[in-house]
Amino acid sequence: xxxxxxxxxxxxxxxxxxxxxxxxxxxxxxxxxxxxxxxxxxxxxxxxxxxxxxxxxxxxxxxxxxxxxxxxxxxxxxxxxxxxxxxxxxxxxxxxxxxxxxxxxxxxxxxxxxxxxxxxxxxxxxxxxxxxxxxxxxxxxxxxxxxxxxxxxxxxxxxxxxxxxxxxxxxxxxxxxxxxxxxxxxxxxxxxxxxxxxxxxxxxxxxxxxxxxxxxxxxxxxxxxxxxxxxxxxxxxxxxxxxxxxxxxxxxxxxxxxxxxxxxxxxxxxxxxxxxxxxxxxxxxxxxxxxxxxxxxxxxxxxxxxxxxxxxxxxxxxxxxxxxxxxxxxxxxxxxxxxxxxxxxxxxxxxxxxxxxxxxxxxxxxxxxxxxxxxxxxxxxxxxxxxxxxxxxxxxxxxxxxxxxxxxxxxxxxxxxxxxxxxxxxxxxxxxxxxxxxxxx
Amino acid sequence: xxxxxxxxxxxxxxxxxxxxxxxxxxxxxxxxxxxxxxxxxxxxxxxxxxxxxxxxxxxxxxxxxxxxxxxxxxxxxxxxxxxxxxxxxxxxxxxxxxxxxxxxxxxxxxxxxxxxxxxxxxxxxxxxxxxxxxxxxxxxxxxxxx
Numbered sequence: 001x002x003x004x005x006x007x008x009x010x011x012x013x014x015x016x017x018x019x020x021x022x023x024x025x026x027x028x029x030x031x032x033x034x035x036x037x038x039x040x041x042x043x044x045x046x047x048x049x050x051x052x053x054x055x056x057x058x059x060x061x062x063x064x065x066x067x068x069x070x071x072x073x074x075x076x077x078x079x080x081x082x083x084x085x086x087x088x089x090x091x092x093x094x095x096x097x098x099x100x101x102x103x104x105x106x107x108x109x110x111x112x113x114x115x116x117x118x119x120x121x122x123x124x125x126x127x128x129x130x131x132x133x134x135x136x137x138x139x140x141x142x143x144x145x146x147x148x149x150x151x152x153x154x155x156x157x158x159x160x161x162x163x164x165x166x167x168x169x170x171x172x173x174x175x176x177x178x179x180x181x182x183x184x185x186x187x188x189x190x191x192x193x194x195x196x197x198x199x200x201x202x203x204x205x206x207x208x209x210x211x212x213x214x215x216x217x218x219x220x221x222x223x224x225x226x227x228x229x230x231x232x233x234x235x236x237x238x239x240x241x242x243x244x245x246x247x248x249x250x251x252x253x254x255x256x257x258x259x260x261x262x263x264x265x266x267x268x269x270x271x272x273x274x275x276x277x278x279x280x281x282x283x284x285x286x287x288x289x290x291x292x293x294x295x296x297x298x299x300x301x302x303x304x305x306x307x308x309x310x311x312x313x314x315x316x317x318x319x320x321x322x323x324x325x326x327x328x329x330x331x332x333x334x335x336x337x338x339x340x341x342x343x344x345x346x347x348x349x350x351x352x353x354x355x356x357x358x359x360x361x362x363x364x365x366x367x368x369x370x371x372x373x374x375x376x377x378x379x380x381x382x383x384x385x386x387x388x389x390x391x392x393x394x395x396x397x398x399x400x401x402x403x404x405x406x407x408x409x410x411x412x413x414x415x416x417x418x419x420x421x422x423x424x425x426x427x428x429x430x431x432x433x434x435x436x437x438x439x440x441x
Numbered sequence: 442x443x444x445x446x447x448x449x450x451x452x453x454x455x456x457x458x459x460x461x462x463x464x465x466x467x468x469x470x471x472x473x474x475x476x477x478x479x480x481x482x483x484x485x486x487x488x489x490x491x492x493x494x495x496x497x498x499x500x501x502x503x504x505x506x507x508x509x510x511x512x513x514x515x516x517x518x519x520x521x522x523x524x525x526x527x528x529x530x531x532x533x534x535x536x537x538x539x540x541x542x543x544x545x546x547x548x549x550x551x552x553x554x555x556x557x558x559x560x561x562x563x564x565x566x567x568x569x570x571x572x573x574x575x576x577x578x579x580x581x582x583x584x585x586x587x
Binding site: 226 | 458460461464467537538558559560561562563565
């Protein structure tokens, strides 16, 4: 008595162990399958599913679009010819009446539930002739059919057949459910992966196109600006000959007219030059290098010497500045533009421009934030964003001359390095520009 | 016996823009020099001209534009500098291209100088004065009045 109980427990334990092993095998198989193709997944799963639960025969049916027909996809324990026989003898759909041996399978799919039959003899159902022929001299006693449900729709079924009577305990039913879930989640996961990959691909493509168009645009601007400058040079040169030859005989008005022609060509040249600079702002001319901002600022101040002296301006560098990574010429252009603006748009007796490091915990760790503050005329809040637009000017040529391209160029250079620029300002108090640069690693 | 003093210098100009030809001619005339200016408006003919083996009448200076139809100035420069006799002639690039690559390439092919075309006649005169004084020995030009 005791021995038989022990023996029974041993058997149960062995069954549990086998099923655990089967689940492990199936989930391992599925984790490395990166396909949304159900036949592939079903084919892989059928064998461990049947083998480790001692089934004698196994079948996978899949629903195939467009007419929702059921096709045998894989077999276990049966010769492969079953697939061909099954798929050619008669058309099988979820609504087929004469389903014989496939009754449990179809029932499972329709109900989206596991169907278990302990004893076929009590079910008053027969098997198709070719199925019987194939398993001769055996006959089927127990059957279990597990539907595969994806997005709430039955797309297939795994059915296993036992010659001897088989008891499906709770644990085995749970095992079958788990197997079906693994298949479902594998397919669904892979479908998601495919969608993600597709959008990634599309995004990369869109990016490539955008990059290409931008390059073309920059090339166009460069060529166009070169071609535009040519006739301008000619106009100015010939106007200067007229001025030269007629200088003593021209009336005040005539001289003024010539003067205006020359001034206009010069202004236009400045505009075109800025346009070229803007198109160059995002071009890679040189490799990135480590730039010491302390040295760079000494050079910028030197370049601006005449302007600083003329306006009696003061440049204050309040911190020991860091080293950054980028193209030296372009970073120079950023500082030069911002410092020159601070001096230019300034009515103080002593225009002051202060450069310091801005500590802000929200700045990414690979960036350093700098600020350039002036005591100038300031900007109204509504223009805080607008002033970074191309050829955006807030004052007339008579008040402050310039093309209005400076800040657009600064912004484009910074954006090329994944950096940003923003500002705060108070009218008649001054403006403070903040921008980030890439830190030296 | 020094023959160079009274020698009439010859400048070969390769330029397809008639406006620039006019301006350079005008500048040379204004400088009151008796320099002869030979103009070619394309690369092929200038290469043929310089290739003539028995050409004893080589120019003393070549002014070369870059942006020319078919054969550009840099290719002409390369051809000139590959030819032993003519390679000795000072060759100056005179262009409106401010591309760093054009400048680098010019010096690589041994151009003597690289000038950006001036924007007014004063600039043309100053440039020609500099070129003549530095590349055509012994030619003195009175100080320009501006």
